Amino acid sequence: MLVVKAFESKAVISITFTLFILYFVSMFIAPWFTTAFSWEKYQKVLYTWQSLNVGVLAFTASVIALSISRYNEEKKREREFTAAKAFLPQAISELCLYLNSCVPTYTAKMEVFRIRSENFNSSEPPIPKAPELPRNYASVFKESIKHASPEVGDYLVRILRDLQVHHSRSLEQTAGSKDYLLACIHEIGVLRARLDSLFKFARNEKEFSSIKPIDYEQVITAYNSLNLDLNSKFSTELINYTRFKFNAG
Structure with missing residues (x-):
């Protein structure tokens, strides 16, 4: 060796x-x-x-x-990666749907925070239970990472790592602070942007080298894909937070 x-x-x-x-x-x-x-x-x-x-x-x-x-x-590695890669589009689609289903949990938490900060006498909406992670994606990613080149493997590992962090946060039942909630939703947007960038490579429409580092515009597009209302007051704060994160480097 x-x-x-x-x-x-x-x-x-x-x-x-x-x-x-x-x-x-x-x-x-x-x-x-x-x-x-x-x-x-x-x-x-x-x-x-x-x-x-x-x-x-x-x-x-x-x-x-x-x-x-x-x-x-x-x-041999290329053949095995090609076989594993064939299942990536479906796994990515499942994760995108999962992230979309997580958004109502955080928007409800933001509403709870708003009510508590503006009017303590109003009734708080119930916080929906966070959805469970899909079952099939882990084995697909595992096989892809096992046979992928180091660059592709690192990209997939980062998605898995960020996904686990997000899922553990989504299980929290407390609303938390506004900055914390903005950070959580921002990370969902970044994660969705990474998955969107991976789609064309997974479908053999582009080389992995064409995937660029996630930028502000990609995250804003991801917010739209997550069905976030970007015209609300909350979304304005989220956009400003996202712009700050990318400007801060």
Whole structure:
């Protein structure tokens, strides 16, 4: 494994190639000149360094075998990722629906906070119970992460991590502070934006390299996808909070 990792380094490859060129010139070209083009003397030079030549040949054969093995493993990984990736669109759709169903819980909490801060005599609306996470997405993401490239795997892991944080927060029955609720809904928007960005890659419509870091416009689009009323007073505060988060970097 360490040898495989070493040969993934461009510096190691460059050094190995340079040493091989020096070896080839010193062993097979330079002796012709030092022996005055005498075939007998040239053979003696090769015989003297026979052990080294055998070692170099063995090393070269090992490198070739290692390269073939790496190529086959990479092709196998690509095939297995393609198979796992086929189930990603459905898993993403389920998570998007789940996030949409979480919004009423937070809008109710915001309404409770508003009533408490403006009029303590008004009755508070009940806070809907947070929905359960879908059941099938975890195995799909697990298989995709297992066979994905490091970049894709990291992106999927981040979605899973943020999803678990969101779900644990959604189970809280207390309304919380306004800033806390704004932060929670903002994170739902960011998570929805990440899922939306992943859709076209999952459906083989775009390369993963085309996925850009989440920005302000993507989150605002995600708010619309979450069916948030962006004309309400609460949504104005949410938009201002989102703008502040991205401007703060």
